[in-house]
Amino acid sequence: MIIGVPKEIKNNENRVALTPAGAIELTKRGHEVYVQATAGLGSGFPDADYEAAGAHILPTIEAVYAKAEMIVKVKEPIEPEYELIREGQLLFTYFHFASYEPLTNAMIKSKAVCLAYETVEMPDRSLPLLIPMSEVAGRMSIQEGAKFLEKPMGGRGVLLGGVPGVEPGRVLILGGGVVGTQAAKMAAGLGAQVTIMDISLNRLRHLSDIMPANVNTVYSNEFNIRRHMKEADLIVGAVLIPGAKAPHLITRDMLKEMKPGTVLVDVAVDQGGCIETCTPTTHEAPTFIIDDVVHYCVANMPGAVPYTSTIALTNATLPYAIQLADKGWKQACADNEPLKLGLNVVDGKVVYKGVADAFGLDYTPVDAML
Structure with missing residues (x-):
């Protein structure tokens, strides 16, 4: 198969979808890999490393899309890329369709095969291609929140870990999944007082067992959120419903009950966000303030640490990319149920129910397309 790796063009997105090590694994199986010039530079991988791995370098993004049967990316295609995508071409990347209708409509129009990292789902409901970036984003949420x-950044002027004689900052984490767990570990390690909320009692029991003494678990409901947010210095939104829009757990009216200078970090913003007032921002301008509350809503947080993120992402995606290249997408998805769940849009039809429901579109069962 001919595999293309374009350079990411989203604002301040420095990751690349494939490392030179990944290129070796594909080329030694007889596949052709074409990488756009300087695509890996932001992650620390120069063109020469890809050429040494057996890949070919193409000068432009247009050339990569024109050549490839399968495009491997990090972030969803943005508007300048829409017209480059052709019918029947396989796109393997993060899409987060349910949060952005224009992208969904553009991919329906293209009649491409859109296989989303974020909805590849294991029998235990874990999301193997989302986990590594969730781990990065969860840890970064505390780093950025701190x-x-x-004060010069707009916050309350609180040191999360405190000092002797001064109590530490308080962190409220909404969601006890991968993002929330990693955020809690980081916040606890800094010495903050941490409260993590979830609606699963089994998950809360597990977190209670593994977390240090400065992490408390609380059942998530509106009453408890309103009670704890009033004392929080940093609130992390870490709620995900695979393939669908995140629910709003922090609403506009709640901001007035928070302390001035409270910081909100909405890690779910690329899936619609779980904080009503959050809209996507970039690393170039990461925050805005509403009602004296600082909102950090960067939609590609791991893009700020591209070396770590790119290696972690390739570690997770490469085995699936190899299956798609070796077998073709239809056979690979027929043989691998978790991979099949990654199919969102195929030949102009929406085959993932969460996406269809988000925009009131017709839903076609994925098996009908295989």
Whole structure:
């Protein structure tokens, strides 16, 4: 198969979808890999490394899309890429369709095969291609939140870990999944007082067992959220419903009950966000303030640490990319149920129910397309 790796063009997105190590694994199986010039530079991988791995370098994004049967990316295609995508071409990337209708409509129009990293789902409901970036984003949420709590950045001027004689900052984490767990570990490690909320009692029991003493677990409901947010210095939104829009757990009216300078980090923003007032921002301008509350809503948080993120992502996606290249997407998805769940849009039809429901579109069962 001919595999194309374009350079990401989303604002301040420095990741690349394939490392040179990944290129070796594909080329040694007889596949052709074409990488856009400088695509890996932001992650620390120069063109020469890809050429040494057996890949070919193409000068432009147009050339990569024109050549490839399968496009492997990090982030969803943005508007300048829409016209480059052709009928029957396989796109393997993060899409987060349910949060952005124009992208969904563009991919329906293209009649491409859109296989989304974020909805590849194992029998235990874990999301193997989302986990590594969720781990990065969860840890970063505390790193960024701590920075924006500083007074010059608009925050309350709170040091999360405190110092002897001064109590530490308080962190509220909404969601006890991968993002929430990693955020809690980081916040606890800094010495903050941490409260993590979830609607699964089994998950809360597990977290209670594994977390240090400065992490408390609380059942998530509106009453408890309103009670704890009033004392929080940093609130992390870490709620995900695979393939669908995240629910709004923090609403506009709640902001007035928070302390001025509170920082909100909505890690779910690329899936619609679980904080009503959050809209996507970029690393170039990551925050805005509403009602004296700082909102950090960067939709590609791991893009700020591209070396770590790119290696972690390739570790997870490469086995699936190899299956798609070796067998073709139809056979690979027929043989691998988790991979089949990654199919969202195929030949102009929406085959993932969460996406169809988000926009009131017709839904076609995925098996009908195989």
